[in-house]
Amino acid sequence: MTLEEKQQEIIQDFAIFDDWMEKYEYIIELGKELPIIQADKKTEDRLIIGCQSQVWLDSSLENGKMQFYADSDAIITKGIIGLLIRVLNNETPEDIAKVDLHFIREIGLQEHLSITRSNGLVSMIKKIKMSALMAV
Amino acid sequence: MIQGNKKKFNVREIREQFPALRQLIYGKNLIYFDNGATSQKPQMVLDAINLYYSKDNANIHRGVHYMSQQATNGYEDSRRTIQNYLNAEKSEEIIFTKGTTDGINLVAFSYGQLLSAGDEILITAMEHHSNIVPWQMLCERKGCVLKVAPINKKGELIMEAFDALLSKKTKLVAVTHISNALGTINPVKELAKKAHAVGAKILVDGAQSIQHTKIDVQDMNCDFFVFSSHKVFGPTGVGVLYGKEALLEKMPPYQGGGDMILKVTFERTTYNELPYKFEAGTPHIAGVICLAKAIEFLSSYDMEAIQKHEIELAEYAQDMLTTFEGVHIIGEAKKKTSVVSFTVDGLHPFDIGTLLDKQGIAVRTGHHCTQPLMDFYKIPGTIRASFAFYNTKEEIDFFISAVEKSINMLR
Structure with missing residues (x-):
């Protein structure tokens, strides 16, 4: 599946929800399911401090494809990270560096990327892009 | 009724x-x-904002024309409304600011200019960042020392510890009247007495108390009291610093500019009298006028x-x-x-x-x-x-x- 196809899949997943609470229920389930970073990797240098919640991010390059591991102390943030990782994992650094993550806007979660939330997600995406650029 | x-x-x-x-x-x-x-x-504050910009909008304190006088009257009437509401002795003791943070920074700079290395500022562990950081900046600038009075788990100031930190070296106690995060009401009148007993001044951060309690600065006997208009049903971007006249007289101006001067030459500038000495530049005239409306609204209950x-x-x-x-x-x-x-x-x-x-x-x-x-x-x-x-x-x-x-x- 291409990067774009993965984004479209998430957009379709979210199309079935009628209201906000259903959307968040789904995000929370994603957040609960994902043990996405090992405890010993939750170190200072992998920490992205946000005003509201914190994010840990680690990445590696395996066979030319990027792998991301991340976590957050807030479940909703963690659920959104889960969506991001689903889209970005197993992609090349080149593709990640240039991708427009438009699905976030289209499923109505852009508020989590605005400065008013400052929950570390914006910095996380920046850091993902940086690590991809450095791996290119 | x-x-x-x-x-x-x-x-x-x-x-x-x-x-x-x-x-x-x-x-x-x-x-x-x-x-x-x-x-x-x-609604009455919203109407006042609309009325000001639809009719009276003009710059204050300098125009000879009708509109400027209307705006100046509204602005100065507001000062008297605030004076009465806080029960300040004189209207010159009411300085209009941008808000609580601005008022604290004004005091930290201007009162801070009167302090020297080794002088102490005493705050509490429940302060908002705006009642911490300006004092840290003053300490860096002047070599003053910041002391923090601890609180107990319930969120109350530990009075014995406060007393122990208060000394002849303390020049200012800066304390919140009501904690924004906990809701704790501090005994500011008692703290003022304690501060004065060692010769210190006291600043009370009224950001969270102005809308919930009756304020009487003379009864409280604080030296400074600061609050923001927007927390008391008025517009954003405007606030008040109350300061005792004798103290404000001693303090140098905070910012330079129009309105705060008496005479300017390239060699020397003399400053205007209170309260204008602390109100450089065109202030938030509409905000000041409408803050008085908000105070009138609140005090009708x-x-x-x-x-x-x-x-x-x-x-x-x-x-x-x-x-x-x-x-x-x-x-x-x-x-x-x-x-x-x-x-x-x-x-x-x-x-x-x-x-x-x-x-x-x-x-x-x-x-x-x-x-x-x-x-x-x-x-x-x-x-x-x-x-x-x-x-x-x-x-x-x-x-x-x-x-x-x-x-x-x-x-």
């Missing part, structure tokens, strides 16, 4: 005057419980009736919240205002705040600009519901069921 010269307290009638409260958020009736952050504005209503709301919310497993109230001072800050075991305040938002409820989550205080409680933040006199018991019932729903979704 008028009781004495005050209107009878009727929450329905009060609500009707706040258009912002009548709106749907994500299709749900707005429940606005973020009054600690800012308050909504009554009996403050005791407002307090009774707000405390009832807070106690009711607190009683209901503590029926849920794992909910902890942060801030359980004996003397407390209408703030309910809480945490839920295993759940992040951000998650609960996000789900409450989607149910139309505005609360504040996070550290409330009091990171040292959150460190003291070893929590990343709290969920804070802060009530105003226009909130109702029915809103709290809805809020409680929304909190329950959120907790169930997250657990």
